[in-house]
Amino acid sequence: xxxxxxxxLNNLYNFSGYLAALFLILVAIFILTGIASRxxxxxxRGLAEYSGYCMAASSxxxxxxxxxxxxxxxxxxxxxxxxxxxxxxxELWSLIVAAIFSGYMAFYFIKMLKISYEFQExxxxxxxxxxxxxxxxLALGSSLFFVCIFHHLILKLYKND
Numbered sequence: 378x379x380x381x382x383x384x385x386l387n388n389l390y391n392f393s394g395y396l397a398a399l400f401l402i403l404v405a406i407f408i409l410t411g412i413a414s415r416x417x418x419x420x421x422r423g424l425a426e427y428s429g430y431c432m433a434a435s436s437x438x439x440x441x442x443x444x445x446x447x448x449x450x451x452x453x454x455x456x457x458x459x460x461x462x463x464x465x466x467x468e469l470w471s472l473i474v475a476a477i478f479s480g481y482m483a484f485y486f487i488k489m490l491k492i493s494y495e496f497q498e499x500x501x502x503x504x505x506x507x508x509x510x511x512x513x514x515l516a517l518g519s520s521l522f523f524v525c526i527f528h529h530l531i532l533k534l535y536k537n538d
Contacts, residue, residue, distance in 0.1 A: 386528050387445065393521055394442030400435035400514075404428045423504025430511035437518025441525035465533075472530040479526050483519040490516045 407428035414421050456464055492498075493509040500506050 397439035426502035434514035440522035
């Protein structure tokens with residue numbers, strides 16, 4: 378059962394990485410369209426805002442994928458010098474702290490999304506999009522990051538190495 382859950386979660390983290398890459402491609406498309414529109418003398422409203430929304434979405438969807446891939450800055454400098462029980466304690470401590478902070482971040486992004494949805498807030502840019510739409514990617518990406526860290530904490534707790 379746990380192998381199925383691990384496989385499902387790892388597939389979810391990989392999918393999140395693909396979403397991050399898609400949003401990066403959208404950033405490039407929006408920026409190039411903005412440049413081309415200036416060259417040819419017409420204006421498309423909101424391209425700068427949309428590229429910013431896509432950049433934020435890309436950053437937050439990439440968090441869990443990058444964590445699983447080992448791309449985040451970690452405390453390996455300290456962990457390399459320790460062994461045994463001290464190393465296990467430091468790894469667990471760092472995962473617990475990361476889980477607390479990522480859970481806090483996810484909670485408040487979800488709370489911000491809920492408030493923006495209830496009040497039907499709009500962006501202040503030229504497009505005046507409902508702000509909960511781009512905020513949903515932040516809430517989803519940070520929640521997935523929390524699940525990823527908590528998943529690795531559980532794996533570390535039950536792994537005897």
